[in-house]
Amino acid sequence: MNKSTSLKTKLLNSPYIVWSALFVIAPLIFVVYYSFTDIDGNFTFENVLSLTAYTDTIIRSVWFGVVSTIICLVIAYPIAYIMAHSKAASQRTMMIMVMLPMWMNFLIRTYCWMVLLQDTGIINTFLGKLGISPVHMINTPGAVILGMVYDFLPFMILPIYSVMTKLDPSIVEAAQDLGCNRFAVLRKCVIPLSMPGVISGITMVFVPSVSTFYISQKLGGGSFELIGDVIERLYLTPNQNNVGAALSMFLMILILICMAIMNKFSNSSEEGMVI
Amino acid sequence: MENNIIIDLKNISVAFGDNQVLKNLNLYIRDGEFITLLGPSGCGKTTTLRIIAGFTAPDEGQVYFEGKLINNVPPYKRHVNTVFQRYALFSHLNVYENVAFGLRNKRMKEKEIRETVKQMLELVNLKGFERRHINSLSGGQQQRVAIARALAVNPRVLLLDEPLGALDLKLRKDMQNELKNIQQRLGITFIYVTHDQEEALSMSDTIVVMNNGIIQQIGTPKDIYNEPKNAFVADFIGESNIVDGIMRDDFVVDFSGHRFDCLDKGFAKDEAVDVVVRPEDVDVVPLEKGMLKGTVTSVVFKGVHYEMIVDIGGFKWMIQSTDEQQEGDKIGLYIEPDAIHIMKKSEYSGMFGDYSSFSEEYDELSNAEEPEEADGEEG
The missing domain is CATH 2.40.50.140 (Nucleic acid-binding proteins)
Incomplete structure (x- = not known):
């Protein structure tokens, strides 16, 4: 009985095992392999050591990632709270508003921001009509972070919203009953209980923010190269694939460390697991 | 008689949309009594309880607590506490912190908190459960924590919303006795909501039978059973x-x-x-x-x-x-x-x-x- 079930389970699992072996495990092994070999396939540490040249880029990527994650959290939390406490019909409408930008192609979204932010773009034209002198917005760190926040905000809103809708309203009433005013209810109950959503939102925004490319090229004018851009450039340059692989591996390790810290943090206060 | 009335509901009416839940309800509750609101689902008994707790505002009518109008007093300022139907415990806190929750809001000293929590857990027979996680407790134990949590802040009136509904029959009987004992020992007012007539008969000093938002009869269990009004x-x-x-x-x-x-x-x-x-x-x-x-x-x-x-x-x-x-x-x-x-x-x-x-x-x-x-x- 037990054996046949386990055989059945194995059979049912096999497509997924094959899939992940081919398209997840194997590429990872290749990345690691290329990281430690030169162009002729000889073992070397040179690729890894050469990453020191990208220290600025790495720091900038992490910094931009942290800033856009924090901005996303600050914007998303109240939205998620309001959504979760609205009537069912308005919840659906708000959900569509949040999702709508995601239905549009990522590149087009970024291009739209270019059109909006350019020195002669829509916003500055409008300001000019009002008699306000043009504001330089494109090609600034602010523009890059704006692009990231715009692109990744839904990934922060959705997990927080989903945790909040599951909160039993009588928990909030119990807190009020035991002497909490509205602010204390939020601080002592709603926020701690929504932490699992916050943690997974942070992970879902931080990881793509750190590794994003293209946004910085278009909205930063190439002056704020991020890790993702460098990896793209290295892979497009002949003979540089191995350095690109090393940088990819470094980025992966960086993200793993960040996630481990987040999970540790969430475990100490929560029993809800993330990811 | 008049002066020991702790809660007085006057001409209370509530509607949720087209659904008239309470129709001109008048009810007074004496200090220290065990009163049960009894009726089938949708009769308005839970709404009555929520009006006393302050979670629902009546469309019409006045709520008095010891003679003072409290219609506009928010729940966190009322001297009543609630034991919720599905416990509503704080799953991010352990048993100790759940019971201490209301005490911390009162800014009580840590030493007094420790003392009170200990007393409360003894009262509900949960000695030694301080560090246990809420989700590791059985339904009956969670219910006890909910009772201890509500009693810890020393309320004048305890509101219980079908607190035993989720427990199995045997446990329910035990808890009925225990609740009655706790009520008698503390001498505070219990307002108990249930649809279980047997529970009402065995625990209450006074039973309020409700249907369709109207009080059908108020009386002692004996009166209600032997002299039903309709x-x-x-x-x-x-x-x-x-x-x-x-x-x-x-x-x-x-x-x-x-x-x-x-x-x-x-x-x-x-x-x-x-x-x-x-x-x-x-x-x-x-x-x-x-x-x-x-x-x-x-x-x-x-x-x-x-x-x-x-x-x-x-x-x-x-x-x-x-x-x-x-x-x-x-x-x-x-x-x-x-x-x-x-x-x-x-x-x-x-x-x-x-x-x-x-x-x-x-x-x-x-x-x-x-x-x-x-x-x-x-x-």
Whole structure:
């Protein structure tokens, strides 16, 4: 009985095992392999050591990632709270508003921001009509972070919203009953209980923010190269694939460390697991 | 009497959309009593409790606490605390912190908090559970934490919203006793909401029977059981045979084609009335000695007694007796004067008390617990 079930389970699992072996495990092994070999396939540490040249880029990527994650959290939390406490019909409408930008192609979204932010773009034209002198917005760190926040905000809103809708309203009433005013209810109950959503939102925004490319090229004018851009450039340059692989591996390790810290943090206060 | 009234509800009306949940409800609650709001789901009992707690604002009417109007006092400033139906414990905190939650909001000293939490956990028999996680507790233990948490802040009034609904029968009985003990020991007012008539009878000082947002009867368990005001109350509390009768004079009533002596008076001569006879108050006697004669149509063994449906002139009576009868037997029935209770005709006359469509399963279903008005609340 037990054996046949386990055989059945194995059979049912096999497509997924094959899939992940081919398209997840194997590429990872290749990345690691290329990281430690030169162009002729000889073992070397040179690729890894050469990453020191990208220290600025790495720091900038992490910094931009942290800033856009924090901005996303600050914007998303109240939205998620309001959504979760609205009537069912308005919840659906708000959900569509949040999702709508995601239905549009990522590149087009970024291009739209270019059109909006350019020195002669829509916003500055409008300001000019009002008699306000043009504001330089494109090609600034602010523009890059704006692009990231715009692109990744839904990934922060959705997990927080989903945790909040599951909160039993009588928990909030119990807190009020035991002497909490509205602010204390939020601080002592709603926020701690929504932490699992916050943690997974942070992970879902931080990881793509750190590794994003293209946004910085278009909205930063190439002056704020991020890790993702460098990896793209290295892979497009002949003979540089191995350095690109090393940088990819470094980025992966960086993200793993960040996630481990987040999970540790969430475990100490929560029993809800993330990811 | 007047001065020990702790909560006074005056002319309370509430509607959720088109659904009128409470209709001009008036109720006062004495300090230190165990009062139960009893009724089927949707009768407005939970809404009444939520109005006292401050979670629901009445559309009309006043709520007084010790003579002071508290309509606009938010829940966190009221001297009442609630034990919620599904516990509503804080799953991000352990048992100790759950019980200490209200004390911390009062900015009590850490030493006093520790002392109080210890006392409370002892009170609910959860000594040594301080560090346990909420989700590792059984339903009964969670319920105890919820009670300890609410009692820790030393409320004047404890509101309990079907607190035992989720527990199994055995545990429920134990907790009933325990709650009653706690109430007597602390001497504070308990307002208890339930749809379980047996629970209400065994715990309460006063029972308030509600239906459709209207109070049907207020009284002690004995009053409610022995002197129900109308057919709804008679049917909802225990089993009742309710038949049409005519009051011939004081202490004389006609029903089922026979003249009976009874203990009721004060009705008009020849007034049409509802007559209640409890199944356990009917004596089964040999056919020739019976005041009424009928045919047994079904017999169910219940352990302590047999429950029979007896056809008397086309009307089905429920009779409980320790003597076994067979289906189809013709039996005589004898009813003592003190077993007969006369009620004035009401809107519920003719709706209850006939066992011709009786089935156990149907009875269970109609008593099944449903989440009350909560849905209508938000819109």
